[in-house]
Amino acid sequence: MPQHKISADSPIGIFDSGVGGLTVVKAVQACLPSERIIYFGDTARVPYGPKSQVTIRKYAREDTELLMKHQPKMIIVACNTVSALALDVVQQTSGDIPVIGVLKAGAELAARQSRSGRIGVIGTQATIHSNAYACAINELDPNLEVFSKACPLFVPLAEEGFIDHPATRLVAGEYLSELLTSKIDTLVLGCTHYPILRGMIESISGAGVNIIDSAEAVASKAKYLLASEGMLNPGTGQAMPHLMVSDLPQKFRELYRLFMGTEMPDVELVGM
Protein backbone atom coordinates (compact mmCIF):
# COMPACT_ATOMS: atom_id res chain seq x y z
CA MET A 1 0.00 0.00 0.00
CA PRO A 2 1.45 3.43 -0.91
CA GLN A 3 2.25 5.67 2.03
CA HIS A 4 -0.73 7.75 2.97
CA LYS A 5 0.32 11.43 2.92
CA ILE A 6 -1.45 13.43 5.53
CA SER A 7 -0.98 16.92 6.90
CA ALA A 8 -2.86 19.37 9.07
CA ASP A 9 -4.56 20.52 5.87
CA SER A 10 -5.94 17.02 5.09
CA PRO A 11 -9.69 16.63 5.48
CA ILE A 12 -11.58 14.87 8.25
CA GLY A 13 -13.52 11.94 6.78
CA ILE A 14 -16.96 11.23 8.24
CA PHE A 15 -19.33 8.48 7.20
CA ASP A 16 -22.76 7.20 8.12
CA SER A 17 -25.34 4.78 6.75
CA GLY A 18 -27.36 7.72 5.41
CA VAL A 19 -28.25 11.31 6.18
CA GLY A 20 -28.22 10.99 9.99
CA GLY A 21 -24.47 11.59 10.17
CA LEU A 22 -25.08 15.15 9.03
CA THR A 23 -25.72 15.97 12.71
CA VAL A 24 -22.07 14.98 13.25
CA VAL A 25 -20.95 17.15 10.31
CA LYS A 26 -22.84 20.05 11.89
CA ALA A 27 -21.29 19.44 15.32
CA VAL A 28 -17.77 19.16 13.84
CA GLN A 29 -18.28 22.39 11.85
CA ALA A 30 -19.40 24.16 15.04
CA CYS A 31 -16.43 22.83 17.04
CA LEU A 32 -13.73 22.94 14.34
CA PRO A 33 -14.74 25.65 11.89
CA SER A 34 -11.46 25.63 9.93
CA GLU A 35 -11.43 21.93 9.09
CA ARG A 36 -12.21 20.53 5.66
CA ILE A 37 -14.84 17.79 5.90
CA ILE A 38 -15.53 14.97 3.49
CA TYR A 39 -18.76 13.13 4.21
CA PHE A 40 -20.09 9.88 2.81
CA GLY A 41 -23.73 8.87 3.41
CA ASP A 42 -24.54 5.37 2.18
CA THR A 43 -28.05 6.38 1.17
CA ALA A 44 -28.42 3.44 -1.24
CA ARG A 45 -28.01 0.90 1.56
CA VAL A 46 -29.53 2.75 4.53
CA PRO A 47 -30.59 1.63 7.13
CA TYR A 48 -27.72 -0.47 8.51
CA GLY A 49 -29.46 -0.95 11.89
CA PRO A 50 -31.74 -3.90 11.09
CA LYS A 51 -29.15 -5.73 8.95
CA SER A 52 -27.00 -8.64 10.01
CA GLN A 53 -23.49 -8.21 11.48
CA VAL A 54 -21.83 -9.77 8.43
CA THR A 55 -23.49 -7.25 6.14
CA ILE A 56 -22.78 -4.30 8.45
CA ARG A 57 -19.06 -5.22 8.65
CA LYS A 58 -18.81 -5.54 4.85
CA TYR A 59 -20.42 -2.11 4.39
CA ALA A 60 -18.12 -0.58 7.04
CA ARG A 61 -15.04 -1.77 5.14
CA GLU A 62 -16.33 -0.45 1.81
CA ASP A 63 -17.31 2.92 3.29
CA THR A 64 -13.86 3.32 4.86
CA GLU A 65 -12.11 2.38 1.60
CA LEU A 66 -14.08 5.08 -0.17
CA LEU A 67 -13.06 7.76 2.35
CA MET A 68 -9.41 6.59 2.33
CA LYS A 69 -9.14 7.56 -1.36
CA HIS A 70 -9.41 11.15 -0.15
CA GLN A 71 -6.47 10.76 2.27
CA PRO A 72 -8.15 11.98 5.43
CA LYS A 73 -6.16 12.75 8.59
CA MET A 74 -8.88 11.23 10.76
CA ILE A 75 -12.02 9.16 10.30
CA ILE A 76 -15.14 9.79 12.35
CA VAL A 77 -17.68 6.98 12.32
CA ALA A 78 -20.96 8.87 12.61
CA CYS A 79 -22.99 5.66 12.38
CA ASN A 80 -23.86 4.17 15.76
CA THR A 81 -24.44 0.76 14.21
CA VAL A 82 -20.95 0.67 12.69
CA SER A 83 -19.44 2.14 15.88
CA ALA A 84 -21.10 -0.68 17.83
CA LEU A 85 -20.46 -3.63 15.54
CA ALA A 86 -17.59 -2.81 13.18
CA LEU A 87 -15.23 -0.14 14.53
CA ASP A 88 -12.38 -2.67 14.36
CA VAL A 89 -13.05 -3.13 10.64
CA VAL A 90 -12.78 0.62 10.10
CA GLN A 91 -9.53 0.69 12.06
CA GLN A 92 -8.03 -2.19 10.07
CA THR A 93 -9.03 -0.57 6.78
CA SER A 94 -7.71 2.89 7.56
CA GLY A 95 -4.09 2.11 8.45
CA ASP A 96 -2.64 4.35 11.13
CA ILE A 97 -4.81 7.44 11.09
CA PRO A 98 -7.00 7.92 14.16
CA VAL A 99 -10.52 6.50 14.01
CA ILE A 100 -13.16 7.68 16.44
CA GLY A 101 -16.78 6.66 16.71
CA VAL A 102 -19.86 8.37 18.08
CA LEU A 103 -20.52 5.49 20.44
CA LYS A 104 -17.34 5.59 22.52
CA ALA A 105 -17.33 9.40 22.54
CA GLY A 106 -20.90 9.47 23.83
CA ALA A 107 -20.17 6.78 26.42
CA GLU A 108 -17.11 8.67 27.71
CA LEU A 109 -18.97 11.95 28.08
CA ALA A 110 -21.90 10.24 29.84
CA ALA A 111 -19.60 8.41 32.26
CA ARG A 112 -17.79 11.69 33.04
CA GLN A 113 -20.91 13.76 33.60
CA SER A 114 -23.30 11.44 35.46
CA ARG A 115 -23.54 12.26 39.18
CA SER A 116 -26.00 9.57 40.29
CA GLY A 117 -24.31 6.86 38.23
CA ARG A 118 -27.62 5.98 36.53
CA ILE A 119 -27.35 6.48 32.76
CA GLY A 120 -30.05 5.99 30.12
CA VAL A 121 -29.23 5.17 26.49
CA ILE A 122 -31.65 5.34 23.56
CA GLY A 123 -30.92 4.20 20.01
CA THR A 124 -32.04 1.97 17.16
CA GLN A 125 -32.91 -1.68 17.72
CA ALA A 126 -29.49 -2.85 16.49
CA THR A 127 -27.48 -0.41 18.61
CA ILE A 128 -29.44 -1.22 21.77
CA HIS A 129 -29.50 -5.00 21.20
CA SER A 130 -25.74 -5.00 20.64
CA ASN A 131 -25.45 -3.65 24.21
CA ALA A 132 -22.44 -1.72 22.99
CA TYR A 133 -23.17 1.52 24.88
CA ALA A 134 -23.61 -0.35 28.17
CA CYS A 135 -20.35 -2.25 27.58
CA ALA A 136 -18.45 0.92 26.65
CA ILE A 137 -19.77 2.76 29.72
CA ASN A 138 -19.06 -0.14 32.09
CA GLU A 139 -15.58 -0.54 30.68
CA LEU A 140 -14.92 3.02 31.85
CA ASP A 141 -16.57 2.46 35.23
CA PRO A 142 -18.17 -0.85 36.23
CA ASN A 143 -20.19 0.87 38.95
CA LEU A 144 -22.29 2.87 36.52
CA GLU A 145 -25.77 1.49 35.91
CA VAL A 146 -26.99 1.63 32.32
CA PHE A 147 -30.67 1.48 31.29
CA SER A 148 -31.28 1.06 27.56
CA LYS A 149 -34.29 1.43 25.32
CA ALA A 150 -34.66 0.95 21.56
CA CYS A 151 -36.75 3.70 19.93
CA PRO A 152 -37.28 2.53 16.32
CA LEU A 153 -39.94 5.13 15.51
CA PHE A 154 -37.75 8.16 16.27
CA VAL A 155 -35.91 8.04 12.92
CA PRO A 156 -39.05 7.96 10.75
CA LEU A 157 -40.76 10.57 12.96
CA ALA A 158 -37.73 12.88 12.65
CA GLU A 159 -37.51 12.35 8.87
CA GLU A 160 -41.25 13.05 8.52
CA GLY A 161 -40.58 16.38 10.24
CA PHE A 162 -42.90 15.45 13.15
CA ILE A 163 -40.54 17.37 15.45
CA ASP A 164 -43.15 18.83 17.75
CA HIS A 165 -46.12 16.60 16.91
CA PRO A 166 -48.51 15.06 19.46
CA ALA A 167 -47.88 11.59 18.00
CA THR A 168 -44.15 12.05 18.59
CA ARG A 169 -44.89 13.18 22.15
CA LEU A 170 -47.02 10.05 22.70
CA VAL A 171 -44.37 7.74 21.27
CA ALA A 172 -41.53 9.49 23.12
CA GLY A 173 -43.49 9.43 26.38
CA GLU A 174 -43.93 5.68 26.02
CA TYR A 175 -40.33 5.00 24.99
CA LEU A 176 -38.85 7.12 27.80
CA SER A 177 -41.19 6.21 30.66
CA GLU A 178 -39.24 3.14 31.83
CA LEU A 179 -35.94 5.03 31.76
CA LEU A 180 -37.41 7.88 33.77
CA THR A 181 -38.88 5.45 36.31
CA SER A 182 -35.32 4.12 36.68
CA LYS A 183 -34.28 7.60 37.88
CA ILE A 184 -31.52 8.22 35.35
CA ASP A 185 -29.72 11.58 35.58
CA THR A 186 -28.07 11.31 32.15
CA LEU A 187 -29.55 10.29 28.80
CA VAL A 188 -27.38 9.44 25.80
CA LEU A 189 -28.87 10.13 22.35
CA GLY A 190 -27.36 7.01 20.79
CA CYS A 191 -28.56 7.62 17.23
CA THR A 192 -27.49 10.44 14.95
CA HIS A 193 -31.08 11.32 14.07
CA TYR A 194 -32.13 11.95 17.64
CA PRO A 195 -30.64 15.45 18.05
CA ILE A 196 -33.45 16.53 15.68
CA LEU A 197 -35.94 15.47 18.41
CA ARG A 198 -33.80 16.80 21.26
CA GLY A 199 -36.31 19.49 22.29
CA MET A 200 -39.14 16.98 22.60
CA ILE A 201 -36.94 14.46 24.44
CA GLU A 202 -35.75 17.16 26.86
CA SER A 203 -39.25 18.39 27.54
CA ILE A 204 -40.34 14.85 28.49
CA SER A 205 -37.26 13.86 30.47
CA GLY A 206 -37.26 17.17 32.38
CA ALA A 207 -34.58 19.42 33.82
CA GLY A 208 -33.19 16.69 36.10
CA VAL A 209 -31.85 14.70 33.15
CA ASN A 210 -28.68 15.81 31.35
CA ILE A 211 -28.84 15.02 27.61
CA ILE A 212 -25.65 13.72 25.98
CA ASP A 213 -25.54 14.26 22.24
CA SER A 214 -23.08 11.74 20.79
CA ALA A 215 -22.54 14.00 17.77
CA GLU A 216 -21.31 16.85 19.97
CA ALA A 217 -19.28 14.38 22.05
CA VAL A 218 -17.43 12.99 19.04
CA ALA A 219 -16.78 16.49 17.69
CA SER A 220 -15.06 17.62 20.92
CA LYS A 221 -13.11 14.37 21.02
CA ALA A 222 -11.92 15.02 17.45
CA LYS A 223 -10.82 18.53 18.42
CA TYR A 224 -8.93 17.25 21.46
CA LEU A 225 -7.12 14.53 19.48
CA LEU A 226 -6.16 16.77 16.57
CA ALA A 227 -4.93 19.48 18.94
CA SER A 228 -2.80 17.04 20.94
CA GLU A 229 -1.18 15.76 17.73
CA GLY A 230 -0.61 19.26 16.33
CA MET A 231 -2.90 18.43 13.43
CA LEU A 232 -5.47 21.21 13.69
CA ASN A 233 -5.97 22.97 10.38
CA PRO A 234 -4.35 26.41 10.72
CA GLY A 235 -6.56 27.90 7.99
CA THR A 236 -9.45 30.19 8.66
CA GLY A 237 -12.84 30.35 7.09
CA GLN A 238 -15.23 27.52 6.57
CA ALA A 239 -15.49 25.48 3.38
CA MET A 240 -18.71 23.67 2.49
CA PRO A 241 -18.43 19.96 3.32
CA HIS A 242 -17.64 17.68 0.36
CA LEU A 243 -20.72 15.44 0.23
CA MET A 244 -20.78 11.96 -1.30
CA VAL A 245 -23.85 9.70 -1.35
CA SER A 246 -24.50 6.29 -2.90
CA ASP A 247 -28.00 7.26 -4.00
CA LEU A 248 -29.87 10.52 -4.32
CA PRO A 249 -33.18 9.92 -2.56
CA GLN A 250 -36.09 12.10 -3.59
CA LYS A 251 -36.26 13.72 -0.15
CA PHE A 252 -32.50 14.35 0.17
CA ARG A 253 -32.61 18.12 -0.29
CA GLU A 254 -35.40 18.44 2.27
CA LEU A 255 -33.59 16.19 4.75
CA TYR A 256 -30.35 18.11 4.28
CA ARG A 257 -32.18 21.29 5.21
CA LEU A 258 -33.79 19.59 8.22
CA PHE A 259 -30.43 18.30 9.49
CA MET A 260 -28.10 21.17 8.60
CA GLY A 261 -30.40 24.18 8.60
CA THR A 262 -28.83 25.38 5.34
CA GLU A 263 -29.33 24.74 1.63
CA MET A 264 -27.67 21.65 0.17
CA PRO A 265 -24.32 22.10 -1.64
CA ASP A 266 -23.37 20.01 -4.70
CA VAL A 267 -23.42 16.30 -4.01
CA GLU A 268 -21.21 13.63 -5.57
CA LEU A 269 -22.96 10.37 -6.43
CA VAL A 270 -20.71 7.33 -5.93
CA GLY A 271 -21.43 3.71 -6.85
CA MET A 272 -21.28 1.19 -4.00
Added chain:
Amino acid sequence: MPQHKISADSPIGIFDSGVGGLTVVKAVQACLPSERIIYFGDTARVPYGPKSQVTIRKYAREDTELLMKHQPKMIIVACNTVSALALDVVQQTSGDIPVIGVLKAGAELAARQSRSGRIGVIGTQATIHSNAYACAINELDPNLEVFSKACPLFVPLAEEGFIDHPATRLVAGEYLSELLTSKIDTLVLGCTHYPILRGMIESISGAGVNIIDSAEAVASKAKYLLASEGMLNPGTGQAMPHLMVSDLPQKFRELYRLFMGTEMPDVELVGM
Protein backbone atom coordinates in the same frame (compact mmCIF):
# COMPACT_ATOMS: atom_id res chain seq x y z
CA MET B 1 -31.33 -17.93 -23.75
CA PRO B 2 -32.42 -21.53 -23.15
CA GLN B 3 -36.14 -22.18 -23.47
CA HIS B 4 -37.89 -21.69 -20.17
CA LYS B 5 -39.82 -24.90 -19.35
CA ILE B 6 -43.02 -24.16 -17.49
CA SER B 7 -46.03 -26.22 -16.58
CA ALA B 8 -49.05 -25.97 -14.31
CA ASP B 9 -46.84 -27.39 -11.59
CA SER B 10 -44.28 -24.57 -11.88
CA PRO B 11 -44.20 -22.14 -8.97
CA ILE B 12 -45.52 -18.61 -8.83
CA GLY B 13 -42.64 -16.21 -8.22
CA ILE B 14 -43.31 -13.22 -5.96
CA PHE B 15 -40.87 -10.51 -4.99
CA ASP B 16 -40.79 -7.39 -2.88
CA SER B 17 -38.22 -4.97 -1.52
CA GLY B 18 -38.50 -6.63 1.89
CA VAL B 19 -40.96 -8.38 4.17
CA GLY B 20 -44.04 -6.36 3.11
CA GLY B 21 -44.74 -8.65 0.15
CA LEU B 22 -45.59 -11.41 2.60
CA THR B 23 -49.11 -9.92 2.68
CA VAL B 24 -49.26 -10.87 -1.02
CA VAL B 25 -47.95 -14.38 -0.27
CA LYS B 26 -50.70 -14.72 2.33
CA ALA B 27 -53.39 -13.46 -0.06
CA VAL B 28 -52.19 -15.80 -2.85
CA GLN B 29 -52.16 -18.77 -0.46
CA ALA B 30 -55.73 -17.97 0.59
CA CYS B 31 -56.89 -17.61 -3.00
CA LEU B 32 -54.81 -20.37 -4.64
CA PRO B 33 -54.08 -22.92 -1.92
CA SER B 34 -52.57 -25.54 -4.27
CA GLU B 35 -49.93 -23.31 -5.83
CA ARG B 36 -46.23 -23.51 -5.05
CA ILE B 37 -44.85 -20.10 -4.14
CA ILE B 38 -41.31 -18.85 -4.32
CA TYR B 39 -40.78 -15.53 -2.60
CA PHE B 40 -37.82 -13.17 -2.66
CA GLY B 41 -37.60 -10.30 -0.18
CA ASP B 42 -34.68 -7.96 -0.85
CA THR B 43 -34.14 -7.32 2.86
CA ALA B 44 -30.53 -6.17 2.35
CA ARG B 45 -31.61 -3.27 0.14
CA VAL B 46 -35.01 -2.37 1.61
CA PRO B 47 -36.59 0.18 1.38
CA TYR B 48 -36.82 0.84 -2.36
CA GLY B 49 -39.34 3.68 -1.88
CA PRO B 50 -36.98 6.58 -1.15
CA LYS B 51 -34.35 5.51 -3.72
CA SER B 52 -33.87 6.97 -7.18
CA GLN B 53 -35.54 5.53 -10.30
CA VAL B 54 -32.23 4.35 -11.73
CA THR B 55 -31.49 2.31 -8.61
CA ILE B 56 -35.05 0.93 -8.36
CA ARG B 57 -34.95 -0.25 -12.00
CA LYS B 58 -31.57 -1.92 -11.48
CA TYR B 59 -32.87 -3.74 -8.39
CA ALA B 60 -36.06 -4.79 -10.24
CA ARG B 61 -33.97 -6.43 -12.97
CA GLU B 62 -31.77 -8.27 -10.49
CA ASP B 63 -34.74 -9.46 -8.41
CA THR B 64 -36.47 -10.80 -11.53
CA GLU B 65 -33.31 -12.58 -12.71
CA LEU B 66 -33.11 -14.31 -9.34
CA LEU B 67 -36.71 -15.57 -9.54
CA MET B 68 -36.28 -16.64 -13.19
CA LYS B 69 -33.66 -19.19 -12.10
CA HIS B 70 -36.54 -21.06 -10.49
CA GLN B 71 -38.56 -21.17 -13.74
CA PRO B 72 -41.81 -19.66 -12.46
CA LYS B 73 -45.01 -19.77 -14.52
CA MET B 74 -45.90 -16.23 -13.44
CA ILE B 75 -44.26 -13.34 -11.62
CA ILE B 76 -46.16 -11.21 -9.15
CA VAL B 77 -44.53 -7.90 -8.29
CA ALA B 78 -45.57 -7.40 -4.69
CA CYS B 79 -43.61 -4.18 -4.41
CA ASN B 80 -45.64 -1.06 -5.17
CA THR B 81 -42.50 0.94 -5.90
CA VAL B 82 -41.36 -1.54 -8.56
CA SER B 83 -44.92 -1.86 -9.90
CA ALA B 84 -45.02 1.92 -10.26
CA LEU B 85 -41.58 2.61 -11.68
CA ALA B 86 -40.15 -0.58 -13.18
CA LEU B 87 -42.83 -3.07 -14.26
CA ASP B 88 -41.52 -2.83 -17.83
CA VAL B 89 -38.07 -3.91 -16.60
CA VAL B 90 -39.60 -6.98 -14.95
CA GLN B 91 -41.48 -7.80 -18.14
CA GLN B 92 -38.35 -7.45 -20.31
CA THR B 93 -36.35 -9.64 -17.94
CA SER B 94 -38.90 -12.43 -17.61
CA GLY B 95 -39.42 -13.34 -21.28
CA ASP B 96 -42.96 -14.43 -22.08
CA ILE B 97 -44.43 -15.51 -18.76
CA PRO B 98 -47.18 -13.27 -17.37
CA VAL B 99 -46.11 -10.50 -15.01
CA ILE B 100 -48.66 -8.81 -12.78
CA GLY B 101 -48.14 -6.07 -10.24
CA VAL B 102 -50.04 -5.03 -7.14
CA LEU B 103 -50.50 -1.54 -8.47
CA LYS B 104 -52.49 -2.27 -11.61
CA ALA B 105 -54.51 -4.99 -9.84
CA GLY B 106 -55.45 -2.58 -7.05
CA ALA B 107 -56.27 0.18 -9.54
CA GLU B 108 -58.52 -2.14 -11.56
CA LEU B 109 -60.44 -3.33 -8.52
CA ALA B 110 -60.90 0.23 -7.23
CA ALA B 111 -62.12 1.47 -10.62
CA ARG B 112 -64.59 -1.42 -10.80
CA GLN B 113 -65.98 -1.01 -7.30
CA SER B 114 -66.22 2.76 -6.78
CA ARG B 115 -69.79 4.06 -7.06
CA SER B 116 -69.20 7.76 -6.49
CA GLY B 117 -66.12 7.85 -8.71
CA ARG B 118 -64.04 9.39 -5.92
CA ILE B 119 -61.11 7.13 -5.03
CA GLY B 120 -58.45 7.62 -2.36
CA VAL B 121 -54.98 6.08 -2.59
CA ILE B 122 -52.45 5.84 0.23
CA GLY B 123 -48.87 4.59 -0.09
CA THR B 124 -45.21 5.42 0.47
CA GLN B 125 -43.74 8.74 -0.65
CA ALA B 126 -42.27 7.21 -3.81
CA THR B 127 -45.47 5.42 -4.88
CA ILE B 128 -47.61 8.50 -4.33
CA HIS B 129 -45.15 10.96 -5.90
CA SER B 130 -44.89 8.74 -8.98
CA ASN B 131 -48.63 9.31 -9.44
CA ALA B 132 -48.79 5.78 -10.82
CA TYR B 133 -52.04 4.76 -9.10
CA ALA B 134 -53.83 7.87 -10.36
CA CYS B 135 -52.51 7.25 -13.89
CA ALA B 136 -53.50 3.57 -13.81
CA ILE B 137 -56.99 4.39 -12.54
CA ASN B 138 -57.53 7.20 -15.05
CA GLU B 139 -56.32 5.02 -17.90
CA LEU B 140 -59.21 2.69 -17.04
CA ASP B 141 -61.69 5.54 -16.69
CA PRO B 142 -60.72 9.19 -17.11
CA ASN B 143 -63.84 10.32 -15.23
CA LEU B 144 -62.71 8.83 -11.92
CA GLU B 145 -61.26 11.33 -9.46
CA VAL B 146 -58.22 10.17 -7.51
CA PHE B 147 -57.07 11.72 -4.22
CA SER B 148 -53.62 10.56 -3.04
CA LYS B 149 -51.75 10.82 0.24
CA ALA B 150 -48.28 9.59 1.19
CA CYS B 151 -48.22 7.95 4.65
CA PRO B 152 -44.51 7.37 5.36
CA LEU B 153 -45.02 6.52 9.05
CA PHE B 154 -47.38 3.59 8.43
CA VAL B 155 -44.58 1.13 7.58
CA PRO B 156 -42.50 1.80 10.72
CA LEU B 157 -45.64 1.88 12.89
CA ALA B 158 -46.76 -1.50 11.48
CA GLU B 159 -43.28 -3.01 11.91
CA GLU B 160 -43.12 -1.71 15.50
CA GLY B 161 -46.36 -3.62 16.11
CA PHE B 162 -48.23 -0.39 16.96
CA ILE B 163 -51.33 -1.89 15.33
CA ASP B 164 -53.89 -0.50 17.72
CA HIS B 165 -51.83 2.24 19.38
CA PRO B 166 -53.07 5.78 20.10
CA ALA B 167 -50.03 7.25 18.27
CA THR B 168 -51.01 5.25 15.17
CA ARG B 169 -54.58 6.51 15.50
CA LEU B 170 -53.30 10.11 15.72
CA VAL B 171 -51.02 9.70 12.70
CA ALA B 172 -53.67 7.83 10.68
CA GLY B 173 -56.31 10.43 11.57
CA GLU B 174 -54.03 13.16 10.26
CA TYR B 175 -52.99 11.28 7.12
CA LEU B 176 -56.58 10.32 6.21
CA SER B 177 -58.40 13.55 7.10
CA GLU B 178 -57.91 15.25 3.72
CA LEU B 179 -59.01 12.17 1.82
CA LEU B 180 -62.13 11.84 3.95
CA THR B 181 -62.94 15.54 3.46
CA SER B 182 -62.75 14.79 -0.28
CA LYS B 183 -65.67 12.36 0.20
CA ILE B 184 -63.99 9.27 -1.28
CA ASP B 185 -66.06 6.05 -1.28
CA THR B 186 -63.08 3.77 -2.01
CA LEU B 187 -59.61 3.69 -0.45
CA VAL B 188 -56.73 1.74 -2.00
CA LEU B 189 -54.08 0.41 0.40
CA GLY B 190 -51.20 1.10 -2.00
CA CYS B 191 -48.42 -0.37 0.14
CA THR B 192 -48.01 -4.01 1.07
CA HIS B 193 -47.53 -3.17 4.75
CA TYR B 194 -50.85 -1.38 5.11
CA PRO B 195 -53.11 -4.46 5.40
CA ILE B 196 -51.50 -4.88 8.86
CA LEU B 197 -53.11 -1.55 9.84
CA ARG B 198 -56.36 -2.25 7.98
CA GLY B 199 -58.49 -2.40 11.15
CA MET B 200 -57.29 1.03 12.29
CA ILE B 201 -57.65 2.53 8.81
CA GLU B 202 -61.20 1.13 8.50
CA SER B 203 -62.21 2.40 11.92
CA ILE B 204 -61.11 5.93 10.94
CA SER B 205 -62.47 5.95 7.40
CA GLY B 206 -65.81 4.51 8.49
CA ALA B 207 -68.36 2.19 6.94
CA GLY B 208 -68.95 4.47 3.96
CA VAL B 209 -65.49 3.79 2.56
CA ASN B 210 -64.70 0.52 0.80
CA ILE B 211 -61.11 -0.59 1.43
CA ILE B 212 -59.23 -2.11 -1.52
CA ASP B 213 -56.33 -4.31 -0.48
CA SER B 214 -53.91 -4.47 -3.43
CA ALA B 215 -52.57 -7.79 -2.13
CA GLU B 216 -56.01 -9.42 -2.35
CA ALA B 217 -56.59 -7.75 -5.71
CA VAL B 218 -53.40 -9.13 -7.25
CA ALA B 219 -54.12 -12.61 -5.85
CA SER B 220 -57.54 -12.78 -7.53
CA LYS B 221 -56.05 -11.45 -10.75
CA ALA B 222 -53.42 -14.20 -10.62
CA LYS B 223 -56.14 -16.82 -10.15
CA TYR B 224 -58.15 -15.46 -13.07
CA LEU B 225 -55.14 -15.40 -15.40
CA LEU B 226 -53.89 -18.87 -14.49
CA ALA B 227 -57.41 -20.33 -14.82
CA SER B 228 -57.93 -18.76 -18.24
CA GLU B 229 -54.62 -20.20 -19.47
CA GLY B 230 -55.29 -23.66 -17.99
CA MET B 231 -52.27 -23.22 -15.76
CA LEU B 232 -53.79 -23.74 -12.30
CA ASN B 233 -51.87 -26.29 -10.30
CA PRO B 234 -54.04 -29.43 -10.14
CA GLY B 235 -52.38 -30.64 -6.91
CA THR B 236 -54.01 -30.42 -3.53
CA GLY B 237 -52.55 -29.52 -0.20
CA GLN B 238 -50.48 -26.51 0.58
CA ALA B 239 -46.69 -26.41 0.59
CA MET B 240 -44.81 -23.86 2.70
CA PRO B 241 -43.60 -20.98 0.53
CA HIS B 242 -39.95 -21.15 -0.52
CA LEU B 243 -38.49 -18.04 1.07
CA MET B 244 -35.38 -16.24 -0.14
CA VAL B 245 -33.97 -13.06 1.43
CA SER B 246 -30.84 -11.02 0.73
CA ASP B 247 -30.21 -10.43 4.42
CA LEU B 248 -31.54 -11.92 7.63
CA PRO B 249 -32.51 -8.94 9.75
CA GLN B 250 -32.61 -9.48 13.50
CA LYS B 251 -36.36 -8.91 13.60
CA PHE B 252 -37.20 -11.15 10.63
CA ARG B 253 -38.77 -13.98 12.59
CA GLU B 254 -40.95 -11.56 14.53
CA LEU B 255 -41.99 -9.73 11.35
CA TYR B 256 -42.79 -13.02 9.60
CA ARG B 257 -45.14 -13.88 12.44
CA LEU B 258 -46.73 -10.42 12.31
CA PHE B 259 -47.34 -10.66 8.56
CA MET B 260 -48.20 -14.34 8.13
CA GLY B 261 -49.64 -15.26 11.50
CA THR B 262 -47.56 -18.48 11.49
CA GLU B 263 -44.04 -19.50 12.47
CA MET B 264 -41.28 -18.86 9.95
CA PRO B 265 -40.17 -21.78 7.73
CA ASP B 266 -36.52 -22.22 6.66
CA VAL B 267 -35.18 -19.23 4.78
CA GLU B 268 -32.57 -19.21 2.02
CA LEU B 269 -30.05 -16.37 2.18
CA VAL B 270 -29.01 -15.16 -1.29
CA GLY B 271 -26.30 -12.63 -2.17
CA MET B 272 -27.41 -9.59 -4.16
